Amino acid sequence: MKKIGLLTLLILVTVLFTLAFTAAAAGPKAPAAPVPAAAAVPATPAATPAEHPHIHEALESMRAAKHHLESAEHDFHGHRAKAIEHLDQAIHEAEICEREP
Secondary structure (H helix, E strand, O other): OHHHHHHHHHHHHHHHHHHHHHHHHOOOOOOOOOOOOOOOOOOOOOOOOOOOHHHHHHHHHHHHHHHHHHOOOOOHHHHHHHHHHHHHHHHHHHHHHHHOO
């Protein structure tokens, strides 16, 4: 049963990394034209979870998986700590994706 949970976690992390790297592979955005200092430009609001429901749902799942790993009693020869580290990275990338408009 533990192997199925770990396998599910690894698949989830793989899918999220794929999403994150696909978005990053789109390339850098073109630089914006300079704005005169006197012109006030309203800031664009950050994307809401409703705009990216799949990313939001994935974030919730990763945070829950991290919680489960953190509360596990066995260390699994360092694999649990490494999985938590990878989840932290995946959560960070997904949060960036969620903020993108």
